[in-house]
Ligand SMILES: Nc1nc2c(ncn2[C@@H]2O[C@H](COP(=O)(O)OP(=O)(O)OP(=O)(O)O)[C@@H](O)[C@H]2O)c(=O)[nH]1
């Protein structure tokens with residue numbers, strides 16, 4: 497699973513990315529700070545099954561903090577876009593192909609309305625304009641690639657279009673579905689646009705991170721307005737607040753887990769003041785929202801699941817005696833055999849079945865696994 501962080505320039509994409517990955521990236525209050533994409537590892541979170549099993553985990557691939565497991569996912573932060581990007585304006589459409597490396601997208605918008613369509617300072621800017629712009633630029637750009645497909649008479653149009661879109665991680669099935677469902681008969685301006693919309697919706701699910709909520713007067717009415725206008729999930733967040741807390745935690749000033757933090761070192765007046773502002777944000781909104789954006793995208797919008805795997809169903813250990821060591825993000829329809837493939841190709845080859853460690857019962861080989869399930873793969 498790879499998530500792309502996209503959006504108009506100067507909305508806080510790199511701040512959001514850094515808050516997830518703690519990679520050292522450039523953040524500045526000006527347009528086009530990011531040019532080349534940044535790659536890192538972020539996490540989706542889920543309750544650790546240790547509590548249910550009344551044990552204590554010893555994680556391997558997915559760290560655990562206060563009963564919350566952090567399951568790794570790849571994240572890319574790309575250059576920002578401006579209106580006309582699909583035709584080369586701003587940093588052009590290179591960023592668009594960088595973003596298509598991802599299986600799903602977090603679109604960051606600035607709900608404080610203090611930056612305009614070109615990323616310059618303003619007041620009262622409507623963030624919905626950016627949602628429209630990003631949707632239109634992505635759609636037009638993909639449509640222009642579909643339009644270049646060289647469909648020879650008698651050939652399967654899906655194959656030519658798929659070939660043209662290669663590297664952008666669209667599925668062949670989706671392209672075939674689009675042609676059938678939309679009854680596409682010819683490649684023209686209208687058909688390429690509707691096809692582009694269809695395949696983007698299916699293969700690049702989006703959740704919108706409504707960033708800078710700390711600088712926004714009435715967050716809920718902005719979100720309500722956006723929800724009435726667009727068919728996306730909108731989650732408010734403050735990437736800057738999350739980044740401050742993660743860095744303070746990393747450097748041993750505070751302990752931050754879940755939606756709470758406590759100082760663990762004597763703090764100076766400036767640090768205390770900064771943290772008290774963030775405390776107010778959390779009191780008002782429940783959290784900084786950053787992790788909620790990721791979890792909403794993974795679990796609610798895509799429907800992916802997290803599955804834990806063990807070798808010994810009684811001790812819940814792997815071959816090295818680590819308790820509940822590994823967790824994987826799997827597709828919505830992944831079955832136990834697919835989970836075995838994620839553990840190791842060798843495990844998949846020797847796969848004989850799987851046990852649900854909570855019930856002790858065998859699970860069906862062709863049924864989708866459940867979120868939070870602990871499986872022993874029988875080999
Ligand atoms: N108030 C507030 N400011 C933020 C927040 N997140 C980011 N910013 C500020 O927004 C400005 C732009 O941040 P970046 O992360 O560089 O934005 P970007 O979208 O990556 O910008 P480009 O790469 O230039 O497209 C910086 O001054 C950040 O400190 C937030 O949650 N609240």
Ligand SMILES: [Mg+2]
Pocket residue numbers: 509510511522529530574575576
């Ligand atoms: Mg950036």
